[in-house]
Amino acid sequence: MASKRISEEPTYVLHRYDWSETSLILEVFTRHHGRIALVAKGAKRPTSSFRPILLPLQMLHVAYGGEAEIRTLKSAEWQGGHVMPTGEALLSGYYLNELLLTLLARDDPHPTLFDVYSQVVQVIASQHGEVLEAALRTFELLLLREIGLLPQLHVQTMTLRDLDPHALYVLVAEGGLRQAHADERNGIAGAQWERLQDALDAPMPFTPTLRASSECNAALKPQLRALLHYHCGVKTLRTRQMMIDIQAL
Known part of the structure; x- marks a missing residue:
């Protein structure tokens, strides 16, 4: 059976922690699906497009897939709006x-x-x-x-x-x-x-x-x-x- 894929989902990153040498586990708050966990594969690599945008307090639109408790992040786009609070x-x-x-x-x-x-x-x-x-x-x-x-x-x-x-x-x-x-x-x-x-x-x-x-x-x-x-x-x-x-x- 094909895994469920969600696209263009408004999302905020609540917390992130290391999963491997190159990847992260994200706890995120999504508008339509609530709090979920995502694995961002390769996000810690210097060349990863995820690296500069998987930040807290920043609105993202994400796509992810999978049926397991921890889904797989497919894409993420920063929606802009404000600078990072300090x-x-x-x-x-x-x-x-x-x-x-x-x-x-x-x-x-x-x-x-x-x-x-x-x-x-x-x-x-x-x-x-x-x-x-x-x-x-x-x-x-x-x-x-x-x-x-x-x-x-x-x-x-x-x-x-x-x-x-x-x-x-x-x-x-x-x-x-x-x-x-x-x-x-x-x-x-x-x-x-x-x-x-x-x-x-x-x-x-x-x-x-x-x-x-x-x-x-x-x-x-x-x-x-x-x-x-x-x-x-x-x-x-x-x-x-x-x-x-x-x-x-």
């Missing part, structure tokens, strides 16, 4: 990639999430500071929602009671959204949680969620970080630890 922006991109590698199952398509990832990559390549932070929070929210790990943000999770617009609430790993205790510092007003839910429910959620998350980024960041660490099964993600180590230098 510094804090590059680490932020690696952080997104680590989340996808940890939380997405292979061969599980997420075209909407792929489009959000592409939008966040564009922000990473061109923005810094508050806009970059809001873009990361937006991706975290939409990723958790896409894979079914984000509770509804317009009601209290355990009781399904409506939120008081003026009361403070927190998002916790095992309890969902609940009213903040007196000693909890990162509470967010019920009205703000409702704005976040409305943004997530929008037909094209990236921009409205970016705006809504920017209004409460400082309080939202530690809550989403704790929730992601819980579901990833780690205390600190590797890229997050790298950021901490660099800032301590």
Whole structure:
């Protein structure tokens, strides 16, 4: 039986590692087929056309074939658009990639999430500071929602009671959204949680969620970080630890 061949597939490289003296294994995120593994034969050779373009945070169109768990990369074309991020922006991109590698199952398509990832990559390549932070929070929210790990943000999770617009609430790993205790510092007003839910429910959620998350980024960041660490099964993600180590230098 002829092997299945996919062509012109929008793709981002999430991670790459050596397979042999001349070849690489790629973990990639494709728009229509989700996260898959590819072998790029001969990609480490100086004359390989793969060598200069199999980079993270760069949109590619790839062709690949095979029925095994690891398919064979046939061709890859860089789609242009922006220069390679550097510094804090590059680490932020690696952080997104680590989340996808940890939380997405292979061969599980997420075209909407792929489009959000592409939008966040564009922000990473061109923005810094508050806009970059809001873009990361937006991706975290939409990723958790896409894979079914984000509770509804317009009601209290355990009781399904409506939120008081003026009361403070927190998002916790095992309890969902609940009213903040007196000693909890990162509470967010019920009205703000409702704005976040409305943004997530929008037909094209990236921009409205970016705006809504920017209004409460400082309080939202530690809550989403704790929730992601819980579901990833780690205390600190590797890229997050790298950021901490660099800032301590």
